[in-house]
Amino acid sequence: MKIFGIVGKSGSGKTTLLEVLIPAITKHGFNVSTIKHTHHQFDIDQPGKDSYRQREAGAKEVMLASSHRWALLHELRGDEEPEIEDLIQHMSDVDLVLIEGFKFNNHPKIEVHRPSYGREPLWPDDPTILAVASDEQLRDIDRPLIDLKDIEGIADFIISHLDLRREP
Template identity: 55%
Template sequence: MNIFGVVGWKNAGKTGLMERLVTEICARGHSVSTVKHAHHSFDVDHPGKDSFRHRNAGAREVLLASGNRFALMHELRDRPEPSLAELLEKLAPVDLVLIEGYKRDTHPKVEAHRAVTGNPLIAPDDPTIKAIASDTSLRTDRPVFDLDDTRAIADFILAEVGL
């Protein structure tokens, strides 16, 4: 499975870039799935709903299905967070999986960077970062793209993964 990540510090533009890349790459006829790492507890369910009640009662997995979509919620119940590799095994085959976050994993990545955040680049200490998408010019040994040049960033990613 082809995978490529988007990493960066908070407010660097990762999610906007991910959204634009999915739109661009799908428009080119490729199938895309995404994985997003959350650094905090999150819930896609709501108290009082049947699926929430099932989980609250102790179900390890709850699959919620309709004519439009299905969602599988899996409670870890004090087990360790699954690795990225374990999570990728749960996805149906697609042309490309774009991963937001997981900056410490070893898959290839593009770093989103906004000067206004004042954060340093991650790239100098991370050889898995193959390019940088920034709102400012940078001096680096990696290719640098304008953060808003989605087409060029998509071209780069697709070339890197061989699509």
């Protein structure tokens, strides 16, 4: 599976971009999955539910399944945070996995950068950031700059860079 990242400082619009980028890529016939990295502790389970009680009892993994979806909850229980490559092995085979976050990993990325937010960009110090999507013109940029509203342009950049092709 090919992977491509969307990175940027908190609040820059990474998730909003992914919401419109996914359909822009899938309309070309590609299957897309996502991985979202978070620095916060999170729980998609609810206290009192059977699955929550099973995890609290010490289960390393609990799978929730219904006729609409399934989810595998995996407790690290002190293990190191897994690398992207390890996480992807648990996913179904698709054409493209878009990764939100994991900004310090060594995979190709586009940075979402909004100068009006007053935060320093990531791209000057990261050669894995191949392009920048911004809502303003940037000076002294040494890589492609794509208008943040040009969703087709961003999709085309990713598809072209990864040389994604539909199998006949």
